[in-house]
Amino acid sequence: FAVLGRCVFAPLAIYVFLFHKLYQLISSVDIVEKFLRNQQTLVPTRYSYTDIIAMTGHFKEKLGQGGFGSVFKGRLLWDRLVAIKMLTNSKYNTGEDFINEVSTIGRIHHINVVKLIGFCSDGMQRALVYEYMPNGSLDKFIFSSNKGPNHKFSLDKLTDIALGVARGLDYLHKGCDMQILYFDIKPHNILLDHNFNPKLSDFGLAKLYPKNNSWVSLSVARGTIGYIAPELISRSFGVISHKCDVYSFGMLLLEMAGGRRNSDPRAENTSQVYYPLWIYDKLINNTIEHDTVQMDLRIAINEKEKKLCMIGLWCIQIRPLDRPSMSKVIEMLEGDVSSLQMPPKPFFSELTQITPVVSYLKTDSGEITMISDAADEIN
Known part of the structure; x- marks a missing residue:
C-alpha cells in the first residue's frame, strides 16, 4: 500500500490538481471570449498583447499600482498618449471584473467619465487602454x-x-x-x-x-x-x-x-x-x-x-x-x-x-x- 500510494495515488492526485487548474484557466478564457463575441457594437478597439508591449515600450514607464495590477504610460500609432491598466490580480483572471469594466465603461460617453479606448484579452493577458490623464488622481x-x-x-x-x-x-x-x-x-x-x-x-x-x-x-x-x-x-x-x-x-x-x-x-x-x-x-x-x-x-x-x-x-x-x-x-x-x-x-x-x-x-x-x-x- 505504501508503494501504491507513492507510485500511483500521489501522481494521480497531482495530475487531478493540475487538470483542475488548467480547466479553470480555459473556462475563464472561454467566458471572456464568449462575452467579446457577443459585443457586436462594442466601440473600444481590441488589441493583442503584442500591441500592448509596443504601446508601452516593453512597459517602460509605470504610472501607478493598485490591487488590480499596474498602470503604464503608452502611446498609440498616431502619437496619442494612453494609460494602460494591466490586470494581474487573480480576481480579474476569473474574467468577471474584466467583463464588468468593458461592458460598463465601453458604453459610456460623458465628459466626466474616463474614456475606454481599447482592451486586450490575449489568453490570460488582460489589459484596459484608457485616455491619458496628465494630472493623475484627485x-x-x-x-x-x-x-x-x-x-x-x-x-x-x-x-x-x-x-x-x-x-x-x-x-x-x-x-x-x-x-x-x-x-x-x-x-x-x-x-x-x-x-x-x-x-x-x-x-x-x-x-x-x-x-x-x-x-x-x-x-x-x-x-x-x-x-x-x-x-x-x-x-x-x-x-x-x-x-x-x-x-x-x-x-x-x-x-x-x-x-x-x-x-x-x-x-x-x-x-x-x-x-x-x-x-x-x-x-x-x-x-x-x-x-x-x-x-x-x-x-x-x-x-x-x-x-x-x-x-x-x-x-x-x-x-x-x-x-x-x-x-x-x-x-x-x-x-x-x-x-x-x-x-x-x-x-x-x-x-x-x-x-x-x-x-x-x-x-x-x-x-x-x-x-x-x-x-x-x-x-
Missing part, C-alpha cells in the same frame, strides 16, 4: 500631507470638481440605457485631465441594473473602507440602491472640504476616528481649528467650504431615504449656501465602537471582498 491634491504650491486647489475649483463628479454619477444613475451603480467612489478613482476636469475611472466594481429597479440585489458588499454605505454592511439600514453612491460621494465631499482622510489611523479612540462628527462640530461652532507655530487658531469657516460640508453631511445620512439624489446634489452645489438647511448629527457619533462590529476581509488596496451582516450587533 487624492494627491486634496489631503493635508500634500502642502506644496502645486498641490492646492481654491474652494471655487474644489466646487467645480465636486460638480463634475456629481454630474458623472448622475449620468450613470439616469443617463444611460441601464442604471449603473459605481460602488467605488474615492479620491483615488477621480482622475484629472490637463484642465483639472474630473473623470470617474475604474469600473471594476460597477453593476448594471434596469432603470425601473428602485433597489438592487447584491450578495457581497463591495467598495473601499471609509466610503461604504451602511446598507452595504447591514440590510437593517435599508435596501441597496443608487443612494449607496450618494453616501460615498458625501464622504468624498467631506474629504475635499476638510483636506484630510475620513479615517485617521493615528487617532486614539473611535470618536476621533469618525471624521464626519468632527466636521459637524466645526459647522455648529462655525469655526475650524488650525495649528500654526504651536498656536491653536480658530478661523471662521468659509461659506463655500461650509456648503461642501453641509451637502456632504446630507449625503451620508444613515437612512438611504434621507439622502438626496445626485440630481438634487447638483442643484445644491449650484445653489447658495443660505438655501441649505443644517443636516442632522451623524448617527454613528452615538456609537463608542464601530470597527469591532464589522467583520470583513480586506485587500491591500482597502477594497472589501467579503463582509458579514452585523445587524444584530449594531442594533
Whole structure:
C-alpha cells in the first residue's frame, strides 16, 4: 500500500490538481471570449498583447499600482498618449471584473467619465487602454500631507470638481440605457485631465441594473473602507440602491472640504476616528481649528467650504431615504449656501465602537471582498 500510494495515488492526485487548474484557466478564457463575441457594437478597439508591449515600450514607464495590477504610460500609432491598466490580480483572471469594466465603461460617453479606448484579452493577458490623464488622481491634491504650491486647489475649483463628479454619477444613475451603480467612489478613482476636469475611472466594481429597479440585489458588499454605505454592511439600514453612491460621494465631499482622510489611523479612540462628527462640530461652532507655530487658531469657516460640508453631511445620512439624489446634489452645489438647511448629527457619533462590529476581509488596496451582516450587533 505504501508503494501504491507513492507510485500511483500521489501522481494521480497531482495530475487531478493540475487538470483542475488548467480547466479553470480555459473556462475563464472561454467566458471572456464568449462575452467579446457577443459585443457586436462594442466601440473600444481590441488589441493583442503584442500591441500592448509596443504601446508601452516593453512597459517602460509605470504610472501607478493598485490591487488590480499596474498602470503604464503608452502611446498609440498616431502619437496619442494612453494609460494602460494591466490586470494581474487573480480576481480579474476569473474574467468577471474584466467583463464588468468593458461592458460598463465601453458604453459610456460623458465628459466626466474616463474614456475606454481599447482592451486586450490575449489568453490570460488582460489589459484596459484608457485616455491619458496628465494630472493623475484627485487624492494627491486634496489631503493635508500634500502642502506644496502645486498641490492646492481654491474652494471655487474644489466646487467645480465636486460638480463634475456629481454630474458623472448622475449620468450613470439616469443617463444611460441601464442604471449603473459605481460602488467605488474615492479620491483615488477621480482622475484629472490637463484642465483639472474630473473623470470617474475604474469600473471594476460597477453593476448594471434596469432603470425601473428602485433597489438592487447584491450578495457581497463591495467598495473601499471609509466610503461604504451602511446598507452595504447591514440590510437593517435599508435596501441597496443608487443612494449607496450618494453616501460615498458625501464622504468624498467631506474629504475635499476638510483636506484630510475620513479615517485617521493615528487617532486614539473611535470618536476621533469618525471624521464626519468632527466636521459637524466645526459647522455648529462655525469655526475650524488650525495649528500654526504651536498656536491653536480658530478661523471662521468659509461659506463655500461650509456648503461642501453641509451637502456632504446630507449625503451620508444613515437612512438611504434621507439622502438626496445626485440630481438634487447638483442643484445644491449650484445653489447658495443660505438655501441649505443644517443636516442632522451623524448617527454613528452615538456609537463608542464601530470597527469591532464589522467583520470583513480586506485587500491591500482597502477594497472589501467579503463582509458579514452585523445587524444584530449594531442594533
